[in-house]
Amino acid sequence: MANGLARLKVKERVEEAADAFRRSSFWESIFRPGSPFKRGYSDSPRNRSYVIMNNVLYHLHPVKVKRHAVRLSYTLCLGGLSFFLFILLTITGIFLMFYYRPTAPAAYIDVEALSTSVAFGSLVRNLHRWGAHFMVLTVFLHMSRVFYHGAYKPPREFNWVIGVVLLLLTLLLSFTGYLLPWDQLALWAVTVGTNMAGFTPMFGNQVKFALLGGIEVTGNTLLRFYVLHVLFLPFVIVIFMAVHFWRVRKDGGISGPL
Amino acid sequence: MVEIPEHLLLRSAEAKAKALGIPVEQVLAEMRGEAPPVAPAAPPPSAPPSDPAPTAPTATTESPAAPVAETPASPSPPAPTPPAPETTTVSVETPPTEPLTAPSSPPPPASENGERATQVTLRPVAPPEEIPEGVRPQRLLTVVKAKAIQQVKATPTDKVNTWPHLMIAEFSALMVVTAVLIVISVILQAPLLELANFNATPNPSKAPWYFLGLQELLSYYDPQIAGVIIPTITGLLGFMAIPYVDRNPSTKPSDRKFAIMLFTLFLTGSATLTLIGTLFRGPGFNFTYPWADGIWFDDLKDWVHFE
Ligand code: HEM
Numbered sequence: 001m002a003n004g005l006a007r008l009k010v011k012e013r014v015e016e017a018a019d020a021f022r023r024s025s026f027w028e029s030i031f032r033p034g035s036p037f038k039r040g041y042s043d044s045p046r047n048r049s050y051v052i053m054n055n056v057l058y059h060l061h062p063v064k065v066k067r068h069a070v071r072l073s074y075t076l077c078l079g080g081l082s083f084f085l086f087i088l089l090t091i092t093g094i095f096l097m098f099y100y101r102p103t104a105p106a107a108y109i110d111v112e113a114l115s116t117s118v119a120f121g122s123l124v125r126n127l128h129r130w131g132a133h134f135m136v137l138t139v140f141l142h143m144s145r146v147f148y149h150g151a152y153k154p155p156r157e158f159n160w161v162i163g164v165v166l167l168l169l170t171l172l173l174s175f176t177g178y179l180l181p182w183d184q185l186a187l188w189a190v191t192v193g194t195n196m197a198g199f200t201p202m203f204g205n206q207v208k209f210a211l212l213g214g215i216e217v218t219g220n221t222l223l224r225f226y227v228l229h230v231l232f233l234p235f236v237i238v239i240f241m242a243v244h245f246w247r248v249r250k251d252g253g254i255s256g257p258l
Numbered sequence: 259m260v261e262i263p264e265h266l267l268l269r270s271a272e273a274k275a276k277a278l279g280i281p282v283e284q285v286l287a288e289m290r291g292e293a294p295p296v297a298p299a300a301p302p303p304s305a306p307p308s309d310p311a312p313t314a315p316t317a318t319t320e321s322p323a324a325p326v327a328e329t330p331a332s333p334s335p336p337a338p339t340p341p342a343p344e345t346t347t348v349s350v351e352t353p354p355t356e357p358l359t360a361p362s363s364p365p366p367p368a369s370e371n372g373e374r375a376t377q378v379t380l381r382p383v384a385p386p387e388e389i390p391e392g393v394r395p396q397r398l399l400t401v402v403k404a405k406a407i408q409q410v411k412a413t414p415t416d417k418v419n420t421w422p423h424l425m426i427a428e429f430s431a432l433m434v435v436t437a438v439l440i441v442i443s444v445i446l447q448a449p450l451l452e453l454a455n456f457n458a459t460p461n462p463s464k465a466p467w468y469f470l471g472l473q474e475l476l477s478y479y480d481p482q483i484a485g486v487i488i489p490t491i492t493g494l495l496g497f498m499a500i501p502y503v504d505r506n507p508s509t510k511p512s513d514r515k516f517a518i519m520l521f522t523l524f525l526t527g528s529a530t531l532t533l534i535g536t537l538f539r540g541p542g543f544n545f546t547y548p549w550a551d552g553i554w555f556d557d558l559k560d561w562v563h564f565e
Contacts, residue, residue, distance in 0.1 A: 051421040061424065064417040070424050077431040084432050088439070108453045126443035134439065136468050147521050150509035157501035164498045171468060178466050185556045187454035188463040192473065196485035255509070
């Protein structure tokens with residue numbers, strides 16, 4: 001009995017403290033008007049707008065969307081999922097960077113050590129790898145969905161062009177990442193891939209040389225692909241994604257209904 | 259000149275009446291040009307008396323008076339009170355200094371105006387300390403119909419709030435994909451073969467799966483065609499050109515049979531090539547049957563035990 005009372009008191013006290021904290025000017029200052037985390041949030045049309053407008057992430061979205069665009073069966077969420085997978089790959093990729101050295105003697109050892117001596121190392125590596133395959137798939141399917149809806153027609157022509165660049169960048173990101181484990185799979189897949197680039201008419205050898213940083217896959221290639229993979233290509237793809245999303249909105253939101 | 263909507267006129271008249279403490283009718287009458295002004299109202303010297311419209315005052319939409327000393331003195335002669343605006347300009351003033359003392363009997367306009375006009379360019383407003391706490395003096399300078407500035411072509415569409423409707427759908431999709439990915443990642447180990455070795459070429463050597471369709475093409479055509487022309491010219495540039503080539507404005511599937519057929523052909527073609535390259539190619543990139551000879555696809559090496 002006494003125990004129960006005491007526990008109730010502790011619970012009450014915690015609730016009181018939490019409430020006081022939520023009333024504090026500090027808490028108030030964190031959230032912009034209309035945030036559901038603010039005290040006294042109520043579900044009103046105005047607040048529904050504020051939730052979107054006053055949040056740095058959500059305001060990628062318009063406040064209102066066409067009713068048909070909300071149905072999962074229209075976009076299949078493929079564009080959104082491509083973006084989400086990209087974020088997931090960024091997060092897991094940063095984790096991997098802590099344990100990886102892009103040199104020929106170290107790379108393989110580091111990747112191997114990930115699965116044996118790093119907490120969650122193997123899980124994160126798997127997430128990164130399968131996530132990358134997924135992303136290639138979702139981007140490709142997103143493109144197909146856009147085509148079948150004729151969503152590239154005016155005024156969205158240029159967003160389709162940006163989309164093709166995004167597809168290319170996605171493939172390049174995946175391909176440059178492929179070399180990094182520095183195992184037999186990596187080495188020879190990249191050899192085959194860059195050999196294809198070597199068939200470029202007229203200046204094939206030059207293209208291949210620029211890609212490899214030499215005449216064949218070496219430690220130079222590894223460093224080159226690493227920088228492309230963790231810095232250059234993500235940087236470029238983020239810029240194109242920003243333009244892509246911006247254009248989706250400026251071109252009048254999701255296309256359709258059919 | 260744009261007609262002021264009746265309700266706006268009324269609203270500003272009410273505000274002015276309240277501020278000056280005089281009946282609304284009087285203000286309205288004055289605004290319509292039927293009665294002498296209640297409050298001193300010197301027009302900006304630059305504006306011709308007949309047209310007190312938005313030209314000058316636009317700079318100061320809200321004017322908690324600039325100190326009188328700083329306002330450039332106007333050399334122009336005392337301007338007569340303009341005929342009250344049936345125009346775009348409506349003015350609502352917070353109490354100037356006088357009305358408190360003489361709300362019912364307006365001061366003689368002429369002398370007031372003369373005095374003012376030499377000191378201030380715009381209408382007199384109360385010095386800041388006279389404004390009650392929490393009240394900001396506001397003046398409605400002009401009412402501009404939206405049409406005059408921009409053309410809004412809004413056709414009504416059926417819309418719903420992004421929050422919660424779209425956000426919930428997105429969040430669920432995100433959770434499902436995350437869950438699926440985690441399950442896959444726990445079950446499937448990403449491949450890590452032996453250390454890279456330049457002297458041991460695996461047979462077959464395969465590209466990543468998304469390039470296997472191309473590698474498959476390479477075994478039919480000249481490398482310049484399959485490896486470069488097809489992917490860059492048709493693949494990249496061709497795809498980018500699609501919206502500019504397809505001039506058919508309709509998005510109805512029934513109107514786009516040809517386009518849909520072409521794309522479906524592309525999809526099935528590339529899927530077939532990729533599958534052949536992945537499953538049906540063995541040593542020397544020669545054709546094999548996966549059920550008879552095994553699969554050479556190292557991406558899933560630790561999952562499917564073949565060969
Ligand atoms: C990194 C890759 C990409 C990301 C993250 C991405 C993201 C998105 C998102 C979030 C949308 C909103 C609608 C939806 O979810 O379907 C969208 C729309 C669109 N995307 Fe992408 N996209 C990518 C690649 C592509 C590609 C490869 C194409 C085409 C070649 C493309 C063309 C378009 C077009 C035309 C729209 C407008 C569709 C409509 O209005 O219905 N995008 N994209």
